[in-house]
Amino acid sequence: MSKLLVIGEARDGELRNVTFEAVAAAKKIDTDAEVVGVLCGGDDLNGPAQEVIYYGADRVVTVKHNLLEAYTSEGYSQAVLAVIDDEAPDGVIMGHTAIGKDLTPKLAAKLETGLISDATDIEHDGDKAVFIRPIYSGKAFEKKVISSGLTFATIRPNNIPALDRDDSRTGEVTAKDVDVKDIHTVIKDVIRKASEGVDLSEANVIIAGGRGVKSADGFKPLYELADVLGGAVGASRGACDAEYCDYSLQIGQTGKVVTPDLYIAVGISGAIQHLAGMSNSKVIVAINKDPEANIFNVADYGIVGDIFEVIPKLTEEFKQVV
C-alpha cells in the first residue's frame, strides 16, 4: 500500500475546493493508498482537518505556527518538509494554484525529485500513474510519468472531481510541532483586488466580457448574471487594456487559465491568446454582435446579437431556472 500526502490550502480561512480535488487525485493515483492530508496555518486547524477527512483523507497532520499565518515559500516549505521527513510518503499532491506553483518547485528541488505540474487527469499504465497535462497553451496535451523517485504532482483546479463529502468518515488528526524560522521574504501588506466571492480559477461558471462590453459600466449586467448563476466575472485582455476592469480578471495566455463547466463569452472576439485561457471549458457560450467573430468557432452555443439586450434577458430567464 502506498502513502500519498495531500498538501491542503486555505483561502480566507476556508479550505479551497482544490484541496478536496487533490485528495480525489491521490485516490486516483492509487485507490488503496493511505491518503494523509497536511495543513499549515496560524490558527486552529482541527475543523479544516475534519473536512479533509470527510472528503476522503485517512488522516491529517497539522502544523500550526504564527509564521504560517500567511503563506511564504520559506515557512510552508519548512513545515511540509518536516512532515515529509516523518511520513516518508510515496507521493505528494497539491493544487496548481498560486501557492502550489510557488511552493512545489522549491520542495522538488530540495528533495531532488521530479514534479509534474498542472495535471488535468490521471490514468494508469499498469501500476504506473500517468498524468495528463495541457501544453502549448492548451492546444495539445502530454502524458507524463515519473521515471524515478517520488510521485509529485500539482493538479489544475476544477478538473478532477472531488469525492462526495461523507461526514461519517473518521480519521486521526495529529499536530506536529515545527520550529519555523528564518523567513527572509516578508509580506508587508496585501492589497485585495480580486473580486470578493468566487475565485476565477475555481469558478464553475464564468461570465467574461471583452471589448464589446464597451465600458466599466458595461460590466454591471455581467456581474448581475454572474450573481444569479453563482459564478465569477472574467475579462479578455482587450477589456483590461481598455481599463474596463482590473487585470486580475484577465483570462488568456497572459492571465488566468480557467476550465469552468460553463463559460459565457460576452462581446469577446476570440483572439487566440484569449482562447488559450478558456478553450478547455466544458461548455462555451458566445454572445457577440459580429457573426464572423472567431469566438463562435470554439463556442458550443452562440447568440448573434446586442449583448446589452441579450444579457439582461438571459439574467431574467436564468432566475426562473436556478
Added chain:
Amino acid sequence: MNIYVLLKRTFDTEEKIVVSDGRIEDESAEYIINPYDEYAVEEAIKQRDEHGGEVTVVTVGDEESEKQLRTALAMGADKAVLINTEDDVEDGDQYTTAKILESFFEDKEADLILAGNVAIDEASGQVGPRLAESLGINYVTTITALEIDGESANIDKDVEGDVEKIETALPVLVTCQQGLNEPRYPSLPGIMKAKKKPLEELEIDDLDLDEDDVEAKTETIDIFLPPEKEAGKVLEGEIDDQVKELISLLKNDAKVL
C-alpha cells in the same frame, strides 16, 4: 549590479500545432522569446540603467536559440550565454534544466536573477524557484513591480489578482508576470550593436556535469491533440426565443445548470 536573465526559446503558440508519432512537428514553426521572459529582459535592462552593472542573458537550449539571445542583446542586454545541450541531453525536464543552471550560477555571484513566471510551451513554471532553492537564495514568483534599494528589494507579487507587498534582500530570483513592464522592441542600432556583443557558448561538460548528473526525473510518453470540437450551434430567431432556447439547451443537452 550583477543581473542575469533566464530566457527560453519557445514555440509560438499562435501557430497551428501538428502532432505525429506522439511528438510536436516543429520544423516549420515560428519560434519566439517566451513572452514572460521578455518582461524579464526588459526589467533587467531597466534595473541596470538605474543601478548600473551588467545584464547577462542565459539560455539552456540548442544553437537555434542564438536568434532569441541576439534579440535580447538587441533590446539592450550586455552579454549572452548559450548552454548548448543538443549533444548531451536528449529528453531533459525541469530538474535537468535547473541542475544545469545551478552549476552555471555556482561561481557567478548574481545579485538579481530574473525569469518568466512560466514558459508558454511546457508551462510548468518550475525552473526559477528550483534554481533559487538550489542556490540558497530568496525568490518571489509572479512579480508585477520591483524596486531595489541597496541590498533590499521591494516587490509587488500578483497572487491570483491580489497584490502582496513583499520585502526581501538581495540576492533574489524573481519570476515576472504580465503588468511588470512593457517590453521594448529592439531598435535598428540595437540590432546592429547586438551582432558584436559577446555570446558565449558552453556545453554541460564545461560545467563539470555529465549526462547522468542531469538525467530527467520525469518522462513524456505521449503528446496528443484535444478532440476536435464539433461545430457549435448558432441560434436563430427572435432574441427572446434564442434566450429561452439557450437556457433549455444548457439545462437539457449540456446539463450544466
